[in-house]
Amino acid sequence: MLEELLDLVDENDIVIGNKFRSEVYAQKLSNFRVINAFLINDQNKVWIPKRSSNKRLLPLCLSSSAGGHVAAGESYEQALIRETKEELNLDVTQLNYKLIAKLNPKEHAVSAHMQVYLIKTNQTPSYNQEDFISADWYDLEKLNDLIKNDEYIKSDLPKLISILINQLALVK
Numbered sequence: 001m002l003e004e005l006l007d008l009v010d011e012n013d014i015v016i017g018n019k020f021r022s023e024v025y026a027q028k029l030s031n032f033r034v035i036n037a038f039l040i041n042d043q044n045k046v047w048i049p050k051r052s053s054n055k056r057l058l059p060l061c062l063s064s065s066a067g068g069h070v071a072a073g074e075s076y077e078q079a080l081i082r083e084t085k086e087e088l089n090l091d092v093t094q095l096n097y098k099l100i101a102k103l104n105p106k107e108h109a110v111s112a113h114m115q116v117y118l119i120k121t122n123q124t125p126s127y128n129q130e131d132f133i134s135a136d137w138y139d140l141e142k143l144n145d146l147i148k149n150d151e152y153i154k155s156d157l158p159k160l161i162s163i164l165i166n167q168l169a170l171v172k
Contacts, residue, residue, distance in 0.1 A: 005072040006032045011106060013113050018072045025057075030105040030112050033070035035079045036156070037097070037117040038164055039088075039125065046143060046164065049127060049135035060133070061152040064160060065119070076115040087132070088125035096120040100167045103159075110156050116163060140165055 004021040008031050016031075024032050039047035046065070053059045068083040070076055076099075084092045101116040127135060138146070140161070147158050 004069055006069055007072045007074075008032055009113055011104070013102075013104065021069065032112050033076065033079075034067060034112045034114045035070060035076055035083060035117065036064040036067040036114055036160055037080055037084060037092075037119055038160070039065040039119050039121055040164075040168070041120075041122045041137060043137075043139075044168060045137035045139050046161075047124065047135060048138050048143060049132035052129070052131060052133045054130065058154050061154055062146065062157060063132075063154050064116075064157065065125075080115075080117055084119070087128050089128065090119075090121070090123070090125050092117075092119055101160075101163045108159065110159060114156075116160055118164070118167060140168070 005018050006021055006024055007015045008017045008019060008024075008029070010016050010031070013033070019027075019029070041047070048062055048065065051059055051061050051063050066080075066084045066087045068079060068087070070079040074082075080097070081092055084090045097117050097119040099115055100118045103110045103114045103116065105112065124137070125135075143161060147153055147161065
């Protein structure tokens with residue numbers, strides 16, 4: 001498997017160079033790009049998977065519905081389309097999705113520059129079993145309880161769930 005080449009960005013999310021993913025993590029950099037997406041159904045339940053044990057980063061933790069690195073030369077939206085296809089076997093171009101947040105490490109204390117998307121669907125994805133070992137639809141209250149009770153989660157997930165809750169409150 002070829003190693004991913006990632007764009008490095010400045011504080012304004014402008015590309016200033018690139019490095020391989022292993023270098024980015026070895027140097028503990030946060031000036032790279034990622035996407036996170038949440039599937040939400042008509043009952044306002046969010047589809048949350050548990051990462052597989054073979055993942056290099058954060059095995060067996062709860063995660064966003066889909067997420068991943070933005071490859072060098074790729075846009076956030078292109079990464080969203082690619083990652084949801086790879087991880088969830090979903091073509092988001094055929095679904096209702098929207099950008100709900102743009103975050104950066106300095107202002108928002110997140111792990112990288114990221115864009116967060118909301119994908120409306122009632123379809124339970126046929127996820128890639130190399131990426132995830134289980135998943136379920138959660139109401140936001142139950143999901144918050146899991147997070148508060150120290151369920152093993154990606155570090156950015158509480159902040160992303162908070163953004164999602166705020167976004168859904170605006171829709172009501």
